[in-house]
Amino acid sequence: MDTAGSLPTPWDAVGERLRRRGLRWTPQRSTVIEVLAESNGHITAAELVERCRARDPSTIPSTVYRTLDVLEELGLLRHGHGADGREEFHVLPGSEHGHLHCSECGATWEIGEAQATGVAAALRSGDGFEIDIGHVTLVGRCRECAERA
């Protein structure tokens, strides 16, 4: 059986789900979903607006932001913050991970679930604090920069 092209995706029926949250299903919103469905990893709201505008010049940023809020409520996105505090959206958030940023060379990278939950476990066993590690970016010095210092 060839199901290529018709495999269910988390974006199926998103129009209906948005409608139930009180958002009208408009061509603009459908463009937002199209762009997100083609995105992997992280995207900022500004990048999303830019990509939507490339397809539909009438895209209004406030519509994109409102749609992002509701998609996050639906669990299709999850926001975190870059080193500068700027919101970044994880598209279809999967396993837990952490974000690191080197303030000397400006590199950013991710740590996987094992390391991320290790950091969280250390904090929890210390003073019971439960960090939402995917929400933040840890700022410090990468190994190369630390060795150079």
Ligand SMILES: [Zn+2]
């Ligand atoms: Zn936040």
Ligand SMILES: [Zn+2]
């Ligand atoms: Zn991330």
Ligand SMILES: [Zn+2]
């Ligand atoms: Zn560095």
